[in-house]
Amino acid sequence: MAGTIKDIAKHTGLSLGTISKFINGGRVREANRDKIERAIKELDFHVNEIARGLKTSKSKTIGIIIPSMENFFCTSLISRVEKHLSKHGYSGIICDYQEDPQMEKEKLVFLINKMVDGIIIVPSGDTQKEIQQVLDRGIPVVTVDRILPDIACDSVVVDNFKISGEAVEYFVGQDHRRIAIICGPRNISTAEERLNGYLAVHEKFRLTVDPDLIQFGDYYMQSGYELCRRLLDLPEPPTAIFATNYDITLGVISALNERNIRIPEQLSLIGFDNLNLSKVIKPALSLVVQPMDQLADATTKLMLERLEGTLQGIPQLVKFEAELVIKDSVISPLHK
């Protein structure tokens, strides 16, 4: 049912101006806000349909929120998203929240006040309530790389469970039994799925899961470095490491270099993202490569379709396959 702003005015007794202000992301008094939200629910309206009726609400600007400007995956991704957006006449406002959910909340409010038409976000996972509030205002949100389990919004991801399984199974096929995984933060869906892929392969081949071989870090190089050192210091170190993000991969390589541990003769490694890395590292690194262009393209497409109203209703989950690119960083430990 497509409602109009007038219906809400009638129902609440508030002025059209106040309701318009609310829908456009402006500040209204708490009491009025409650009234409007209640009216929208009671009338079973979809705010975005109402918002679409308000020509003034179009800023042709999309807010883009990422955890860090120093995260290679994120900057590559949004560089591509921005190119697509600008082809369609939209400007991007990019914000990073420095891996801090509190700052992420502030950036959401900031962008709403800047009257963005929509928000594309790589979320921390700790701001589901606030993202729901954005959606409740009729502002479309697309999450990329990560899914928010409690929220009904569009998402674009790769099949992390599957590709992680492929990488770990490749190790198993090369006779590795002590396979370590360095995961991202536990609250991020992507990190969890990569771990689940690892566990599923262990179950499939009835391999013992050694909790010492499962490390959780953040997505920084320093974290990959420290956790790799911890793995190397185990009484029985792994014969293979799966580094599940680009910066973690760099950290692992730097730790191995520091100890003069040769890849793959002394330790096998599969890294993540950035195919270019395999061209500058020797030996050429085997990597999980994500389809950056497809991710960016799908993200932009979903956002534009929501804004133009050609896509309505049920949130879409678009999932792409990542690719395991085998180079020279894995050999069988039996060939040592």
Next chain:
Amino acid sequence: MAGTIKDIAKHTGLSLGTISKFINGGRVREANRDKIERAIKELDFHVNEIARGLKTSKSKTIGIIIPSMENFFCTSLISRVEKHLSKHGYSGIICDYQEDPQMEKEKLVFLINKMVDGIIIVPSGDTQKEIQQVLDRGIPVVTVDRILPDIACDSVVVDNFKISGEAVEYFVGQDHRRIAIICGPRNISTAEERLNGYLAVHEKFRLTVDPDLIQFGDYYMQSGYELCRRLLDLPEPPTAIFATNYDITLGVISALNERNIRIPEQLSLIGFDNLNLSKVIKPALSLVVQPMDQLADATTKLMLERLEGTLQGIPQLVKFEAELVIKDSVISPLHK
């Protein structure tokens, strides 16, 4: 002399609203715009002083414009700038112009319309007129990494001439005589100064400058890759290469790896930026390292001082020293 908005209203006969709109970056009719600009000149007012008087003009938002989200130096820099800004209660709106001066112009207009208090920019060099117009509106601009020769605004840079000379002189001290340099685009001050440092050392030691050894690219990995291949294909290839940006450095390494040319036994290399790179590349790379924290700190400080009015008048040029970090990627060609 500190003028007020009322003086301009009196002088032009326009309403306070129109003048306030102009000063805040809003659109006013061409004719009114001309009147206001003339009045400001005739009254010898500084728009920023007027703007400071208008409380409503404070958005506590700084626009940040960089050439590309895939440029490592830029994303590292603005990540730090943003951290400083947020400590002082400012939000950053980040835009990239995809190395396209036309888009750079659009982003300047976009940010003005978004009512930013100031703009921090890594400029292309082709938008001096437009940046002057921003300054004319009383919006402070700080350029980082690059100087705009025709514009009187604050800038924060490193001494590129000096550090480039140091790198080239290091090669000379290691008996290199055929030293190649891969520069950035000619219109960028930073690229020009790095080349000038190279030339000055050649003059100092009375070395012949072979134009074939001076290559100009853009700041992308692909460019470093292609230009390195071109250098290797010369009848008499260089014995040493100075790669003057991070992405160019990666491209050079990938070209050398592709041809199985060993660093430093077959070719010596000095790269640029990202100390982390020297931890993951073997042999550890000798690098020019820029003081990222100092650059970011000084940029933010200049901007805040302009906004708060504690710094007035003549533009400041803040120059830092970069550092040549010697590792294992350079040896004498005589020791081959």
